[in-house]
Amino acid sequence: xxxFWAPVLHIYQPPNQDLKVLKxxxxxxxxxxxxxxxxxxxxxxxxxxxGILIELLYEFDLSDTMDLLKNxxxxxxxxxxxxxxxxxxxxxxxxxEAQYQIQMNEEINRREFGRxxxxxxxxxxxxxxxxxxxxxxxxxxxxxxxSGIACSEDWPYxxxxxxxxxxxxxxRDDILSNKISFKNISAKEFIKxxxxxxxxxxxxxQKSFTEIDxxxxxxxxxxxxxxxxxxxxxTFLKKVLDLINEEERIRTVFVSELxxxxxxxxxxxxxxxxxxxTTYEDIQAGxxxxxxxxxxNNIHKNYWKLVNSLNNLMNLADNIDLTTxxxxxxxxxxxxxxxxxxxxxxxxxxxxxxxxxxxxxxxxKGIELLMRAALNAQMALVYSEKSDQSDVYYDSISLYxxxxxxxxxxxxxxxxxxxxxxxNT
Numbered sequence: 001x002x003x004f005w006a007p008v009l010h011i012y013q014p015p016n017q018d019l020k021v022l023k024x025x026x027x028x029x030x031x032x033x034x035x036x037x038x039x040x041x042x043x044x045x046x047x048x049x050x051g052i053l054i055e056l057l058y059e060f061d062l063s064d065t066m067d068l069l070k071n072x073x074x075x076x077x078x079x080x081x082x083x084x085x086x087x088x089x090x091x092x093x094x095x096x097e098a099q100y101q102i103q104m105n106e107e108i109n110r111r112e113f114g115r116x117x118x119x120x121x122x123x124x125x126x127x128x129x130x131x132x133x134x135x136x137x138x139x140x141x142x143x144x145x146x147s148g149i150a151c152s153e154d155w156p157y158x159x160x161x162x163x164x165x166x167x168x169x170x171x172r173d174d175i176l177s178n179k180i181s182f183k184n185i186s187a188k189e190f191i192k193x194x195x196x197x198x199x200x201x202x203x204x205x206q207k208s209f210t211e212i213d214x215x216x217x218x219x220x221x222x223x224x225x226x227x228x229x230x231x232x233x234x235t236f237l238k239k240v241l242d243l244i245n246e247e248e249r250i251r252t253v254f255v256s257e258l259x260x261x262x263x264x265x266x267x268x269x270x271x272x273x274x275x276x277x278t279t280y281e282d283i284q285a286g287x288x289x290x291x292x293x294x295x296x297n298n299i300h301k302n303y304w305k306l307v308n309s310l311n312n313l314m315n316l317a318d319n320i321d322l323t324t325x326x327x328x329x330x331x332x333x334x335x336x337x338x339x340x341x342x343x344x345x346x347x348x349x350x351x352x353x354x355x356x357x358x359x360x361x362x363x364x365k366g367i368e369l370l371m372r373a374a375l376n377a378q379m380a381l382v383y384s385e386k387s388d389q390s391d392v393y394y395d396s397i398s399l400y401x402x403x404x405x406x407x408x409x410x411x412x413x414x415x416x417x418x419x420x421x422x423x424n425t
Contacts, residue, residue: 001211003194006255008145008172008219010122012050012087015341016365019060026062029226033233034068037077040241044252047078047222048122051085051108066112073113079254080113081120082106082141088343089292091129091273094311097343098132102139119256120145124345126172126219126276127289133163133271143168143255145219147276149283152269157198157214159265160258168264169271170255172219180236181220183229187239195249215258291355292348298407299351299363306400307343310374313393314339317377320384328383335376342369353415360408367404371397
């Protein structure tokens with residue numbers, strides 16, 4: 001019987017990524033990874049590439065990487081899935097903004113990949129909720145990928161769960177995916193594992209037992225291969241693909257093809273609120289997105305208060321008649337430009353010193369985008385003589401900005417104090 005392996009890769013860079021860093025990642029990862037895939041005739045990977053990364057590759061003269069990718073798509077070696085353009089955590093932003101982010105990404109996919117269609121969807125950081133799954137389906141997607149922890153029922157290795165409105169729900173194997181991501185499994189061990197996983201144990205009292213077809217989905221950052229782990233596209237991925245070529249019982253497929261081989265379950269489920277960084281302890285504590293919105297993290301608290309006030313400000317600006325004055329239109333368009341980019345996931349991710357992810361400058365790079373959005377939205381409202389409605393929101397944004405600056409200093413002091421204490425013990 002056959003194991004169907006559906007590999008998924010996610011590549012993304014923030015809108016304000018440093019040019020030197022981007023070029024390094026492209027050289028170490030994107031080009032070698034795509035070139036490797038060209039060497040194999042029957043390779044199949046689903047790829048989530050955020051629209052902002054596509055724009056950055058063109059902006060910084062790395063279009064040859066896009067040429068490699070387009071060739072792989074045209075040869076049906078890569079299937080591009082939908083996502084949100086600037087990588088926001090979808091359950092944490094307004095529905096209308098989430099849908100707008102998704103639609104912006106779709107426009108880029110259609111422009112770059114020709115007859116691109118809505119099939120699969122990869123929510124940034126695999127952050128999901130029932131409401132997000134619902135509007136993904138409403139937008140016309142066939143399936144969505146989630147972390148394994150989002151599955152509240154028996155593990156679906158030989159069947160496919162759906163939501164109540166027919167969205168196919170796929171779950172990555174978190175254990176295997178993380179073993180690959182953290183270099184805790186060799187190519188041979190991976191092949192052996194997926195050949196044997198989910199098979200019934202042979203009963204020594206019986207002469208035979210029935211093997212079953214089953215599927216496995218792995219998903220991780222594409223930057224794992226070559227950037228996070230040097231030459232990993234050769235030392236792991238190439239070896240895996242070579243071994244699969246020698247195996248009759250393993251078949252690589254797109255996630256979109258799995259419903260050709262496995263039945264849809266009659267059981268309809270709602271995915272747990274979670275991300276691929278969420279633990280069971282987080283679920284039990286009611287903290288589904290801990291790296292981006294933790295109730296005990298003061299940066300997160302003030303950040304989301306600022307975003308909430310900015311949302312209110314932008315909602316007012318969205319209703320301005322832009323046809324009356326070119327200057328108003330320019331201020332609004334500038335506000336929208338910075339807002340779209342400013343709700344990306346990185347600032348809050350870098351706000352977790354307890355996990356070793358702490359960078360005041362990378363946090364503030366995101367806050368600065370939000371403040372520029374606020375300034376220009378307020379200017380549009382002032383020029384349209386509607387600032388009497390927006391002043392309270394603009395003032396609160398200024399307050400939370402000040403509180404965030406203080407927290408950046410306070411947390412850095414605490415972090416340094418712990419570091420110095422550990423050195424002296």
